[in-house]
Amino acid sequence: MTTNTVLEVIKSRRSIRKYLPEQVKDAELKAILEAGAYAPSAHNDQSWHFTVVRNKDLLDQISARAKEIMAGQGTDWVRAMGTNKLFHVFYHAPAVIVVSMRSDALSPLVDCCAAIENMLLAAESMDIGTCWIGLARYYFALKDELAPLEIPPGYEPCYAVALGYKGQRPSRALPRKKGAVNYID
Template identity: 70%
Template sequence: MNKVLDVIKSRRSIRRYLPDPLGQEELDAILEAGAYAPSAHNDQPWHFTVIRNRELIDRISRVSKERMAAQDTGWIREMGRKEDFHLFYHAPAVVVVSMRRDALSPLVDCSAAIENMLLAAESLDVGSCWIGLAGYWFSLRDEVARLGLPEGYEPCYAVALGRKGHRPSRALPRKAPPPSFID
């Protein structure tokens, strides 16, 4: 099978990581792949913050969980209260993806960048997981100030990256209905 198609079908969310740090070269390659995503009006309205500081990674997890534990939605509340749950699964690196607020289509563009990063990571046998739950931390202005983001940017998602601590089976067949063709 074509290599790109194989990577697309092999990628899975990794939820256990080895503590080993990633090499700078592979990290750079993953970030560069993110920056090569398409974007509306070619705005490229993303900013990537790579956090390798264990204390900050753990802090984001802890503070997010505190907020999750107070939510009405049962599964989020339960995850927040679970002692052994770590928002980033103890990954050694977390990329916070921030979007430029005044761009044409910032959230979609940043999501395209994230998918590029996940696929690039898989192609290098680096584990990754898209982390939306970091939004509980992103909504705290004083906390986000720690990222030192450029003016006009706000974080939207995070990506956990690291050496795979487990190897899930290949993805199950997709649930969505098959495409329709109109010829």
């Protein structure tokens, strides 16, 4: 098989947890968001909404509130991250995309996850770092505090994606688990 850029991008993407402070260029951000919007979706609902947050104070505030909730959780590793002064839920990324799902769509969470993966791969294709952030849900659960995100009515946030130029170069992904495929011919 000849070299295939898409496959190479898929295999080279890693979660980035250290970012340079420089903001991602608008044209690159736009291309990443467009890649998200080109994801497949059940019933072609396109049930996602993307909120780009570049306000550092707000990102710090969201991280702090999420950590307060995490600090009171029963799971040891979640509590440990919540109480770690150095931990930032978004790793100080200069931009974060909050992904919200339209609650009355057919498969909103799956649609949003497909969009997220498209965005991670599009970013990697431009050598821009990303990290899928599930821990943001500790803030998203605080329904009364979400107003600063200006999420449209009928949508609820599910995940976030931290985004920025890479401040680290992780090794290539570890070998994949064996036995995840079987063939019926």
